[in-house]
Every structure is written in structure tokens, then in C-alpha cells.
Amino acid sequence: MASETDFLLAVEGLTVSFDGFKAVNDLSFYVDQNEIHVIIGPNGAGKTTVLDLICGRTKATGGSIRFRNQELTAMKEHQIVKAGVGRKFQTPSIYDDLTVFENLEISYPRGRTVFGALAFKRDAAVRDRVEEIAETIFLSDHLEQRAEYLSHGQKQWLEIGMLLIQDPELLMLDEPVAGMSVNERKKTAELLNKIIRNRSVLVIEHDMKFVEDIAHRVTVLHQGKILSEGSMERVKADPKVVEVYLGH
Amino acid sequence: MKISVRNSAPRRATGELMGVALLALLILIVLPLGLDGFRLNMVGKYLTYAFVALGLVLCWGSAGILSLGQGIFFGLGGYCMAMFLKLEASSPEATKIQSTPGIPDFMDWNQLTELPWFWEPFHSLPFTLLAVVAVPSLLAFIVGLAMFKRRVGGVYFAIITQAFAAILTILIVGQQGYTGGINGITDLRTLNGWDIRTDGAKQVLYFVNAALLIGAVLLCLFVRHSKLGRILVALRDKEDRVRFSGYDVANFKIFVFCFAAALSAVGGAMFTLQVGFMSPSFVGIVPSIEMVIYCAVGGRLSLLGAVYGTLLVNWAKTLLSESFPELWLFAMGALFIGVVMVFPNGLAGLYQQYVAPRLARLFPRAVPRVGEVIPPPTAAE
């Protein structure tokens, strides 16, 4: 096993293959405490697969993923969540048939076992926390509304809110501003800047303007491998990156 | 807005409790007063199926897990009860003309000379009552554990539960000497010495059954209004999201499947007591899927609807098969198709859409609601 690290997340030699096709190939990268780390790359580079691997949705063929020096590859999805990793999906993944309040409440980190959920009481602590989060994600006025009727942007925020209420140490976002209007995009950047305090964020994003606004460090993926890594300026100046990705 | 958060849930709960009160009024007072003993016993029989339908509302309606094997659990509950009653009816004195007195008659006919080991504990009533709930729940637990932990769901789960229903029927029919075969376990007489065949006993059993059913409805309401109930709905919609909110999704599915199984089993046991026999014709593929239609007609999302749906379908079945037996399968077939294509939310949906708004205009203050109707997911997967 690899040695202890100070990084919050250490991905080393990560490989996954689907019937011989290596979607992610011997990938290594690190995420620091309180860092906003953005992964960019052309379609099919393996970005979403990397998030799937970290959160346990896909099992790795080889390599290691350590979160606070805890090996994640052997853990189940809900254990990884409990360890402090939260993940937002590319398309808004919320519960259409429940209200905004209930959506947030389900993510509240208490009563996660069967009998815990049966005994769960909606007490003041839960209500206050839900209302606090709803305020952060601009949905205070929609708590009783069924989530189905929210706009696309509001759904994205709701899912971010569902993650916030879990209070994860590592937040993983898959294209959080895709399909948003300019105004919503601005609000989302504002939201992200507000919530990154005391946590690390791993983001996949295509919107370069948005990436420049938020990224501390950028990793460029291409065909399952790292093409370039570093600050946005460095990456932008890298001729390899320009050729495969930024050039067009 | 914040005020409504605190208030809307209690108001909804009051509405539902009024609905339960109405149901209780109907089955505990109106029907017993209005029907003769024979018809009342029949309604009692229908109401035992309502236990199954209630379980399906939670399992299928809320969580989106369609089990086509609920007859298994209904049957197992019924068989457990029947085994106890049969042993009591097979005392050495009552069976002294048999070549082996003291064992059930069908065993004697099949040349068994000694009671099989798994029948022994059913001499005890407490064990039997425990087994009625425990045996089906255990089976559901094993099946659920194997399937849900491996993330088998949707149509695969439906087909495999159906296969189980087929397997159990073939097994019961094939192992005549141990199970009574195709005829089932018949000629049941007394429960701890109390003759269950008399009119008086049947009336008492009707009320026990009806009271248990009301209890079951309340229990289901509690489950549905707990956070667990909302998690079930959530995992029907977005299973992955629930998983990545830190829940072990399989455990919740196993729970609701076992809960539905236990409810069905109670229904089965009450069926045996009221009707006086249990046979494989309540276990197999056909009865199991028929039980789904009871729930669907009532509205797959509504607990009270499920009870009314069960009553209505069975009443129609009795009526039609008494006078036009050949029409019954047509009607049943049309029900299946209609419930899927025309009114997916069943009676409860119709009530919500047409009756409730009018009632609300007439009595603006308090209107009982037949459960909470959430449109079904467009994709059940």
C-alpha cells in the first residue's frame, strides 16, 4: 500500500477497463484540503468515470483511491458517503415526487439505517438546518413545492443543497453549470464560492470562463490519461492542451 | 411559507385519519349490520386479501418494487395456521379409524406413518402465531437479501418472484403426503377447543379480522409518513441519489418487502380461520397477480384505496362468477388493461380528481383524503 499522505484525496495508478477498453488508464492526482480542483478534457476523456470511481459507482480494475488515508476502492457507496465524500450528478438528480423540504431532509445525515429512518423525527434542528440550506441555495420560497416543478437551474441548486446538508469534506460536482442561463451561472459561481469554506471541491466543467473563475488547480484529461496539470494559466499555455482541447 | 412547513403535514395526517375512521365505520358497523352471516363471512374473506393489497401499496406503489409472488406469503401464513388447526382436528380419538391415528388424514392416505418433523412444533399455538409472521418474513428476507443486494430490480424481480410462486405451488401439489397436495389442508374444526365453524365464531373472527386490518392500515400510515416512507418514494425515483446520500438502499427494499410479506401472511392466517381451509390455489402465479390488481384498482399509491379496491374487485368477481362465469375473465382482463392505460391511480385517483374538489367546495374545513396521491413514475425502472 502507498504511504500516508497529507492530501485529502490521493488517487494513484487508477485504472478501469470495460471489456479491454481502458476508460481511465494509470491515473494519479491529488486534492488538497480546501482546494477547488477542476478536471477538464474533451468528451470521452474519462472525467465522469473518475468521479464514478471515487464515489464507488464503478469498481476500479487497479490502483488506489485514498481519502484521508482511507482506501475507498473497497468500500460501498453509502460508506464512502459516510466517510465524507458527496457527489452531484451531471443531470439534476433529485426526487421529483417529493417537496423541496423533503428532498433536503432525506439528505440530512441522521437516521440513515432502516430503523433509524422509521424513528426519525422532524425536530427543530432538522427544520432549522433545512431552512438554512434552502436560503443558501436560493430556494427558501419553494420549500413546499414539489421538486418536479422547479426550473432546471433550481434543480441543480437543490441537488447541491442536498450535498451541502450532508456537510461532506470532499464535494464532487459534475458540470454544475451546464444548461444554465447566464444569470443562473453567476449565482452558481457565487454559491460555490460561498460553500467551499472548510471543504475541498472536485469539479468537472466545460465552461472555461467558469473554470477560470473558480479553479485553484486544473487537471486536463485526455483518453483516460493526464495531459497536463497545474494552475489555469499554466494549463492554458500548454501546447498539448491547446492542440486537443482548448484550440477549438 | 415557513409556517406552512410546520402545519401542512399534521393537516394531511388528520385527513387520512378521518379516512381510516370512515373505513372502520364501514367494516366494523355498517357492513355487519347490513349483511347476513353468509355475506359477512364473504366480506371477511375479501378483507383478508386487503392485507396483501396494503403491503403492495408500500412495496409497489411507494418503492416501485413489483412482487408477483405475494400469494407465496399469503399462502405460507395461511398454511402455518392451517397446520395448527389440522393437528388439533387430528387428535388420536378423532382419527382412530386411520391406520396411523393421530396424524392428519391426508398423511394417512399417503401412507405416512409418522408426523413429519416440521409439523411437530405446530402443536403449539404460540409457536404457530409466531410462525405465521416469521416464516414468510424470513423467506422474504432471504429472497430480498439475495436480490436487492445484487441490485436486481424492476421486471427481473417481478419475474423471479413469479417463478417462486410457481415453484412453491408445484412443491405443495407434488408433496401430497406432507402438504395435502392440490386439495390443500381441509376439514379444520377448532382453535384451542373453540369451534370456528359456527356462525357465532365466524362473526367473532370477522371482527378480529376487521380490527386487525384497521390496525394494519394505521401501521402502514405510520411507515409511509416516517422518513422511511419518503425514502421509499425517493428510491423509486432516483435510486442512485439515495445511495449517494449515504443510505444502503438494499436494506430499505428488503425491509419493505419483508413488511409486505408479513402483512400478507397475517391476511393468509385470517383467511384460513374464516374460510376453514388453505390450498395451493391461493399461492400460485394467478392468485398472486390477481392480488396486484386489487391494489391497482384501488390506486397503487393509496392505502385506503387498496382496501376499497380489494372489496370492489372481489365483490364484482363473486357477482359475475355467480351469474355470468364466462364474463369474469373478460372483466378481469379489461381491468388489468384499463388500470394501466386509463386510470393508473385507480379509485383513489378518481376520488382525488373528481370527488375531493367537490367535497372541498361543500365542506371547506375538513375533507378526508383517500391517501396521498402521487402520480406514478413514467418510467418504473
Added chain:
Amino acid sequence: MFEGYTLAELGSIFAMQGFAGLILFSVFVLMALGLAIIFGQMGVINMAHGEFMILGAYVTYLCSTLVSEYLPALFPVYFFIAMALAFVASGLLGMLVEWGMIRFLYKRPLDTLLATWGLSLILQQIYRSVFGAREVGVVLPDWLMGSVAVTDTIEVPINGLFVMGLTMIITLVIYTVMFRSRWGMGVRAVMQNRVMAGAVGINTERVDRLTFGLGCGIAGVAGSAFTMVGSTGPTSGQLYIVDTFLVVVFGGAQSLIGTIASAFTISQAQSTMEFFLSGSTAKVLTLLTVVAILMLRPQGLFVLKVRR
């Protein structure tokens, strides 16, 4: 369970039971092929599949009766006419059902299951009203009667051989249509990406209807073949539906080879065990084994690992 038999006798028993299993296998394959197309390719659960098969059987029965009555000269070959008619009848009914019901339910597999169950009840009652509740059988032409003695102890019935040959031909035809023809490519294209297939000019609704019709038509042929080895009643179809679904799921729903392999395994296991145990025990053991294996390997025997 083997005591009391000599080795040679055991060999013959296995061979004879193996052959009986092959007939069961043929029926399974024919039924499962139609289902594999409808379920595997279209994702539709057709619980009325057995009734489509029985329709084919009744058409064959009608043909047998009518031909022997009015055209006795054609009797030796009536079976081929019957099979074609069975295919057409079940296929047309299938297309009608697709148009009236299935096309509204493509995204709701569990609802399709319930609706087609309702359809199966209605069809059963129609059969009962038209043909009566009793089982009917067809008269086989002379050349299909009797059996061939392979060795002193092993005899194989000719009608069984015929059904097997038929199954092989039909399987090859279906394979060619689905995987070697342009139309089959269109079908697979629609099933994999409906929007894209529509965009490149495939009439997806028509493909759906024809595919469903094809699956049902094959069921009709299966029913036609079924009359040669068993009699037909209104509820005969229902007896086979669970087995057939298990065959398809066990084989891995998308794979034709898998369907055939699993039909072979299940039918052989069942018929071999049937000789030594009672029929019902053999069936219980077979089904339990299949279900147990499915629990260990829910995706079936043959399936590709794909990226989610």
C-alpha cells in the same frame, strides 16, 4: 438413485431422456426466441406470449380438421400450410396489440407486464368460448408417426425429429433476419438509440410494430410445432410462460445464443431428472437451480460488460 440399472441401461436412459429433453428444448427455443426478440430487443414484457403461441396451435388444429375434411389429398403436407397461417395469424394479432396497447407503454415495463397479463386472460376466455375448455389435439399425417430405432434399446420418435429440424431452420432464419439483414440492423438501431435511428430516416414506429409482430409470429409457429408433441387447451400457454421467461432471462436477455444455450441447459436438466425423480420434484429442482443461479448472476449467462 442409480442403483438397479446396468451401465448400458443407464446410457440408454440418458440418451432417451436426452432426446425427450431435446423435444422440450425445441419448444422452449421456439417460444423463447419470440420472447427474446420482444423482451431482449424491445424491453417489453409480454405475458400474453403463451396465448400467441396457443393461437398458432389452434390455427394448426383448425387446419388439420378442415384439410382432412375437405382436401384429404393435401393432408400429408397440411402442416406446412398450417405453420405459415399460424405465423401470419399470431403476427397480425401481435401487430394489432402493439398498435392498440404496447406502443403507449414502452417506458413502463412493469405496466406492460400487467396489461399483457390482462390481454392473456381475455384471449384465454376467447379460446375457451370458441374451442371449448377441453384440450384438442391434431391428427399427424402418417409419415410423421412412428419412430426410428437407433440401437436395440434406443428409439427416437419421428415427430420429435421433425420438430427439432424445424427449430433449427427457424432459428437460422431468425438469426439471419436479425443479425445479417438490413432490416435487422434497423431493428437493433432503433432499440439502441430510438432518436438517432429516427434521425437517420428509419420509421421507428413501423419497426416497433413489425418487430413485435415478428416475435408474436414466431410464437405462433412455436404453437404450431407444439401441437405435434402435445395437446392444446385454453390455458396451455400460461403453463409455459414462467419457464420461458426464465429461459430468456437466464440466457441473458440480449443474446440469441444465450437463449438457446439456456433453453438447452434447462430442458436437459429437467428431462434427465424427471426419469429418476417425480416430475414435480424435477421441475422444482430445475426452477430452483435456475433462480439460484440468477441470484448469483442476475445479468444472465451471456452478457456484455458495458459502461454505465
